[in-house]
Amino acid sequence: MENIENSRRKFLKIASHALGGTLAAGIAVPLVGLAIHPWMRETVYGTEDFIHIGKMDDFPIGIPKKMTVTSSKMDAWNIFEGLVMGSVWVVRRGDNSLNVFSTNCPHLGCGIDWGADVNQFLCPCHGGVFDVNGKKISGPAPRDLYSFGTKVENNNVFVSYKRAI
Amino acid sequence: MANKLREWIEDRTGLNNFLKIALDEPVHGGAKWSYVFGSGLVFLFILQAVTGIVMAGFYSPSSTSAWGSVYYLQEKTSFGWFIRGLHHFGSSAMIILAVVHMFQVFIFGAYKKPRELNWISGVILLLFLLGFGLTGYLLPWDQKGYWATQVATNIIETIPVIGNYIKILTQGGSDYGNFTLTRFYSIHVFLLPLSLLFFLFIHIALFRKHGVTPYWKMKEEILHNRVDPFWPDQMFKDIVFAIGMYAILAGWVFWNKGAELLAPADPASNFLARPEWYFLSLFQLLKYCQGKFLIVGTVIIPTLAMIFLFVLPFIDRNVSRYPSKRVPVFCAVFSGLVGVVALTAVAIIHDSHDVHIQHQKEDSEKQAARAMKLAAKGVPPAGGMFIFLADPVRLGEKIFKESCNGCHMLRGEGGETASDFTNFGAREWVSELLKNPKDAKYFKESGAMPPVKLPDESLLDMAEFLLSQSGNLLNMNTDRLERGKELVLKGNCVICHPFGDKEAKKVAPNLTGYLSETWLKEFIKNPADLKFYGARNKMPAFEGKFTDRELDALIQYLFTLSKDRILISRKEECGKRLTTTSCGQQKPRRENVHLV
Structure with missing residues (x-):
């Protein structure tokens, strides 16, 4: 009698562990699946890969023009429209190709100006100098100006502002 | 290695002893299926807690962001609709189970001396459950929650003298707004869970002190001679019951494709408010208490019913637990139950026959579907309602x-x-x-x-x-x-x-x-x-x-x-x-x- 009772309890213990484990797993899977959502999906992002910054005609050949980049941002459920993401220097070349540079110096990120009198980009912080093609001429910067990819469609200029090259 | 770690922890905490106390409780008269309801409720409470905690990681309690965040949880995450569905229908399951538990306790006469306080703490826990339902309903800030909760807060106002003050305090101002949500949220996720845990602790401690109340016909000698340990005898039954409930609940969530989310709350609309089903009887009661009798339906009858529940152990003082010897209380309790069921049924039948209400229901479903479509492009920072402006x-x-x-x-x-x-x-x-x-x-x-x-x-x-x-x-x-x-x-x-x-x-x-x-x-x-x-x-x-x-x-x-x-x-x-x-x-x- 005692023995039967003991083996019955033993069985109940094993069965309880198995069933309890199944139940816990059945609850944990969707819970974890939901909790790790930010790993599975981008939650904060710009809505456009290429952002419109103006018409081709807006840019005179050979003279850099500073443009503000505005775009929409998704922040989980919210959409924020017309946010200023930053600004870029746009240089239209003779063959109508475009160079779009970051306005931040590759040295320490200061805002770069265009020196119209010397035809060079000048960094006011530590004296970095770059030519109209973004090439480093002098100063402490480790590299040429950062640039962004562009796309022209029907005379409209778009810039890929996500990643600087 | 594992053994050493266990020893190390045991030396410092005495965990084994604690577990022994927790699990080795003797169940006099043997483990029974009729005892599973209480632990079933504990299981559902844990389920509500874990789903609630994970959802709180997505929810934002403000009048401009609540709907958008629930929309995001529901539509843009992998398991959000399922977890929200579990939480939503889980609350209904808890109410049903709590009532079943209560009736089992009532029929078995388990509230009689010396268990009066078990019963009273249980009634308090039931009130907390209703509080959870009421506060949770508003949080998505959709049409349904917004308008149904308006009714509830307006009911508070009918309490003589202090009604208006309490109303302003609960909704955080004279009208609904950001503070209504922050308050309902803090009540729902902090105040109520902590209070519930406190009373649950008392409830279980008292239960452990007095033990189970077996079927009234069980003979004294069996009660003394047959003693099963809680683990694994009763625990096994509890686990099987929990699995069964979870399976039904999950199936229900799948069947309904999760909980409903209507269009964002629009204070300018005249949405027909309907409370959650377990409040329908109270809602229906109000229809019969018009004008100066309103207070009868809003305050007097519910209060009397609650008082009756609280004092029940002191009314039914007969030592015998045989139902045949407790006919008057059985009549009272079951006529109360019949009343609640009848009122609920009348409310449901009335709505299903009212063409106007059915139209509005269709419209609100259409509006909700449209809201989902529009919100997919992003909800403006000004709030959920603004998706419709464009x-x-x-x-x-x-x-x-x-x-x-x-x-x-x-x-x-x-x-x-x-x-x-x-x-x-x-x-x-x-x-x-x-x-x-x-x-x-x-x-x-x-x-x-x-x-x-x-x-x-x-x-x-x-x-x-x-x-x-x-x-x-x-x-x-x-x-x-x-x-x-x-x-x-x-x-x-x-x-x-x-x-x-x-x-x-x-x-x-x-x-x-x-x-x-x-x-x-x-x-x-x-x-x-x-x-x-x-x-x-x-x-x-x-x-x-x-x-x-x-x-x-x-x-x-x-x-x-x-x-x-x-x-x-x-x-x-x-x-x-x-x-x-x-x-x-x-x-x-x-x-x-x-x-x-």
Whole structure:
């Protein structure tokens, strides 16, 4: 009698562990699946890969023009429209190709100006100098100006502002 | 290694001893299936807690962000709809189980001396559950939650003297707003869970002190001789019960495709509020307590019922637990139950027979589906309601209700002076107009046009041709169109109706581009124009009364009224494939409404 009772309890213990484990797993899977959502999906992002910054005609050949980049941002459920993401220097070349540079110096990120009198980009912080093609001429910067990819469609200029090259 | 770690922990915590105390509780008289309800409730509470905690990682309690965050959880995450469904229906499951538990305890007489405080702490726990339901219902900030909770907070106001003060305190001001949500949220996720845990601890501690109350016929000797350990004998049964409940709950969530989320709360709308089902009896009770008797339904009867529950162990002091010896309390408790069930049933049956309520339900479902579509593009920071601002169909609906519905009936609602706009601009609508222009649905006695005496099929052919000019007829049938064209252009229609030249005038309206966007716009602007009704016109001209945007929106809305027409903005997406395939081919009317 005692023995039967003991083996019955033993069985109940094993069965309880198995069933309890199944139940816990059945609850944990969707819970974890939901909790790790930010790993599975981008939650904060710009809505456009290429952002419109103006018409081709807006840019005179050979003279850099500073443009503000505005775009929409998704922040989980919210959409924020017309946010200023930053600004870029746009240089239209003779063959109508475009160079779009970051306005931040590759040295320490200061805002770069265009020196119209010397035809060079000048960094006011530590004296970095770059030519109209973004090439480093002098100063402490480790590299040429950062640039962004562009796309022209029907005379409209778009810039890929996500990643600087 | 594992053993060493266990020893190390054991040396410092005495965990094993603690577990032994927790699990080795003797169950006198043996483990029973009738004892599973209490631990079932603990299981459901843990389920509510874990689902709630994970959802809190997505939820944002403010009037501008609550709906958007719940929308995101529901639609944009992998398991959000399921977890929210578990939490939503889990609350109903808890109420059901709590009532079952209570009745089991009542029938077994388990509240009798010395267990009076077990019972009282249980009644307090039940009240907390209702509090959870009430506060949780508002949190999504959708139409349903917003308006149903308004009723609850207005009920608080009927409490004499202090009512208004308590109301202001609960909703965080004299009206609903950000503080209503922050307060309901903090009550729902901090105050109530902590209070519930406190009383649950007392409830379980008292239960452990007094042990189970077995079936009243169990013999004393069995009660003494048969002792099962809680682990694993009772625990096994509890686990099986928990699995069963979870399976039913999960199945229910799948069946219902998760919990409902209606359109964002719109304080300007007049949404018909209905509480969660377990409050329906109280809601129904209020219908019988009007005017100065309102307080009877809102405060007096619920309070008396609660007092009765609290003092029940002191009323039923008979030592015997046999139901046959406790007839009066059984009568009292079960008549209470019958009352609650009856009131709930009356409320449900009433709503299901009320055409107006059913219409509103359909409308709110449509609106919710549209809200989901619009919110997919992002919710403006100004709040969930603002997704509709840019939506022409919604704006058009509003304009229709304000400016047109007074004369044009729509689905049984509105004035009768002008033609009925139910299914406006559909093939049948036009063919029936041709069949009998004097019908009450159309021009009534003022109809000057003679009926077109042709078979129904031919009338449909004519309608096909007439509507084909609008450029947004769905699934056009070219055979019909050709036959219709023949009938219209070679028949008697053109004697009165100009065709082909948009500006031509004859005695009856110009049908060039009939019911197209341009035609409708010009018609609405000035129906008395000689190319339309001329001197026979009775409809007011709306030239200058609507902005271009409003007029566009109204036309868009009119197109949603029939299943045969496609929205203009949708048409652009579909290009010129209207007669061929994919676009809208299998789109029934209700779907069509959501597509822009």
